[in-house]
Amino acid sequence: MNDRRRQHSLVTHDQHDDRHYGAVHVPVYDSSLFTFPSVAKMEKAEADGGYVYTRGNNPTVHELERKLAMLEGGERARCFATGMGAVSAALLSIVRTGDHIVCVNQAYGPARKLMGNYMRRFGVEADFVDGSDLTAIEAAIGLKTKLLYLESPSSLLFELQDLRACAELARRHGIRTLIDNTWATPYYQNPLNLGIDLVVHSLTKYVGGHSDAMGGVVIGSAERIGEFDRNELILLGSVMQPQTAALISRGLRTLPLRMERHQIGGKAVAEYLESLPFVERVRYPGLPSHPQHELAKVQMTGFGGLLSFEAGLDKEKLVRFIEWLTYFRIGFSWGGYESLVSIQERSADPHNHSVPVVRLYVGLEEPEDLISDLDEAFRAAGFN
Numbered sequence: 001m002n003d004r005r006r007q008h009s010l011v012t013h014d015q016h017d018d019r020h021y022g023a024v025h026v027p028v029y030d031s032s033l034f035t036f037p038s039v040a041k042m043e044k045a046e047a048d049g050g051y052v053y054t055r056g057n058n059p060t061v062h063e064l065e066r067k068l069a070m071l072e073g074g075e076r077a078r079c080f081a082t083g084m085g086a087v088s089a090a091l092l093s094i095v096r097t098g099d100h101i102v103c104v105n106q107a108y109g110p111a112r113k114l115m116g117n118y119m120r121r122f123g124v125e126a127d128f129v130d131g132s133d134l135t136a137i138e139a140a141i142g143l144k145t146k147l148l149y150l151e152s153p154s155s156l157l158f159e160l161q162d163l164r165a166c167a168e169l170a171r172r173h174g175i176r177t178l179i180d181n182t183w184a185t186p187y188y189q190n191p192l193n194l195g196i197d198l199v200v201h202s203l204t205k206y207v208g209g210h211s212d213a214m215g216g217v218v219i220g221s222a223e224r225i226g227e228f229d230r231n232e233l234i235l236l237g238s239v240m241q242p243q244t245a246a247l248i249s250r251g252l253r254t255l256p257l258r259m260e261r262h263q264i265g266g267k268a269v270a271e272y273l274e275s276l277p278f279v280e281r282v283r284y285p286g287l288p289s290h291p292q293h294e295l296a297k298v299q300m301t302g303f304g305g306l307l308s309f310e311a312g313l314d315k316e317k318l319v320r321f322i323e324w325l326t327y328f329r330i331g332f333s334w335g336g337y338e339s340l341v342s343i344q345e346r347s348a349d350p351h352n353h354s355v356p357v358v359r360l361y362v363g364l365e366e367p368e369d370l371i372s373d374l375d376e377a378f379r380a381a382g383f384n
């Protein structure tokens, strides 16, 4: 059977369990602790990773973890309170004082700050490289390097890394690989199958899908997940609440449906933008004009609704355009039902000028309505 169709069927059903009286949705176990009829039973639960205390294990959170591991093709998953909770726990489980990280320079801002800035106080160094250049990645790897941190595609400029080649390279140098797979979701890209060691997602975005919950997950082999299970998860304590796990589990059921719809809208908006004479550049890995479109087709099975474009250096004019929009609301983040727009800047080498980049998130509205909205706002802002 087609893998994506199988995924859809898998996320539809919770694991049937007699304890839940046949409930089709695992109930919310909003209990902070679990009690036992004997000390021996409690000790056994502790030893087996059973349900003892919700900071460690909880049935509602566990059901979400089981599904996410299955969808990514990993053995185990652990959920966190936010995407950054997952990123920081995964990083701290891998590096020690004196270690070095090689990270792609388009990685999510706070993750970059954590590695390049904050972790320095613990004697961990990081270098940031062009992720589309394998030679640059290899050149940055030194004797102290422990980790190659990837994000493909990145979430403003949508640059890709060749994941199979990166995994191969890291294995040759004996270092770990970790990828932030938030943009593609487990529905459109499965990096573990390409040889990457650990996958991180912000569940706040597409997986939750309704802009009403925050979460993160780390997925990998049982051995890799076990490394931080008893340390970074329990000791730093940034764990997911059972109520949140229930919300995100509900979102997950429609992930395949929503992604297909976001892709239809994303592609329509990207093609519309590309047809406009005053738009200089549209960045969307699903467009044949994307410089890494061929690689995108090899390692992803589809593309969602997040894209960006450039239309000149006049930021004020772009701000007028953005403020005219009605369906696209001004805001960061993405992955919910509602379309969003934000303006950011990229530095343009070699003169280090900054170029305004408009990021659009195509939600679940009718693509035709979204395109009319854009068209009207461009005209109102004086673009044509």
Ligand SMILES: *Cc1c(COP(=O)(O)O)cnc(C)c1O
Pocket (backbone or CB within 6 Å): 082, 083, 084, 085, 108, 155, 180, 182, 183, 201, 202, 203, 204, 205, 214, 215, 216
């Ligand atoms: C939002 C985001 C994160 C962080 O997730 P939070 O849930 O906000 O902590 C990490 N990576 C990417 C690509 C994101 O978009």
